[in-house]
Amino acid sequence: MASEAEQLKRARDEFVAQWGAMGSQWGINRTMAQIHALLMTSPEPIGTDEVMAELEISRGNAHTNLKELVTWGLVRVVVKKGERREFFEAEKDVWQIFTIVTRERKKREIDPALSVLNRCAEGTKALKSPEGQAFHSQMRQLEEFVGFASKVADRVGSMKHGFAIQMAAKLLG
């Protein structure tokens, strides 16, 4: 029978691999998601070389994606005393992860859409033809809806964990 350590390693490897594959489905690149998975399940901060070894990727790749994760706020840089190199540690709180991803996705997906819709609606508001008015109205409807989504995302993203749970419970009750 497999030792505990083996079982754990196997589960963790699967998690890393699958979380990476999932990253692709979301708009996130595979390596970035894998590194995130690796860090989320690491008992302690790890360095670039460990990441390289574990995922069998190049230094450049590891570096770029670690820094991108730091930019997102999903990962923090840790300096150990007596050590010259940098270590990395992931945010592990699920609600934190969620709010960060929500913020980031809103920025990339919702905000640009809103600005396009606004421009298209404004540019056609004076049209007189039936087709022109239909187009304008369609743009306004989309704009209104996406604006709504934007506000909801802001609101949810700034909620405290407990409050969100309450809210969701009410929604699902």
Add this chain to the structure above:
Amino acid sequence: MASEAEQLKRARDEFVAQWGAMGSQWGINRTMAQIHALLMTSPEPIGTDEVMAELEISRGNAHTNLKELVTWGLVRVVVKKGERREFFEAEKDVWQIFTIVTRERKKREIDPALSVLNRCAEGTKALKSPEGQAFHSQMRQLEEFVGFASKVADRVGSMKHGFAIQMAAKLLG
């Protein structure tokens, strides 16, 4: 000064182009998003050849993406009497579009994640070591949260427009 028809055409072209670019940001391919934008702003159903001409794409490409949109449920096939070829018409109701996209994204993004997390959690529940238990607990937390998200998506996706508006109003109030 530009005629109304020109203004409309320009606005529509911009919408199609930008909605397409946005599609990339979301996990949707550019052409598919462009066709969707084209159909959403078309006063009447259009055929494959018009799509090809308007977007300057090949027949194969137009065909594949039109059919994919039909599979999603964002576009319907329309047959005109006396016409042999198929025409296509987009769902224009914003709330409908939203629920369809929500359902589809849940299927592609949330459900697979849930199954991975479940597998990883189950496979480690008997571990005794501190690292094993930490891993298990992390998987459980993620699983619980994503399960929650899954239920919320279901619930929201099956709401009637009016009810959702009410709910959102309360959330934003």
Add this chain to the structure above:
DNA sequence: ATTTGCTTTCAGAATTCACTGAAACTTCCA
């Protein structure tokens, strides 16, 4: 000032993903 240990950048290679165009297929009509 030089070395050492690590970080950062980036041009080109590799990989992945989307698109084309043409052939095969299906359906309707004469």
Add this chain to the structure above:
DNA sequence: TGGAAGTTTCAGTGAATTCTGAAAGCAAAT
């Protein structure tokens, strides 16, 4: 049954993205 009109498929091509590896940069230690 033949053929005209339209649909579907897919091998090959092309574009976009991601990754590598090596060189350059930087700062602490000697």
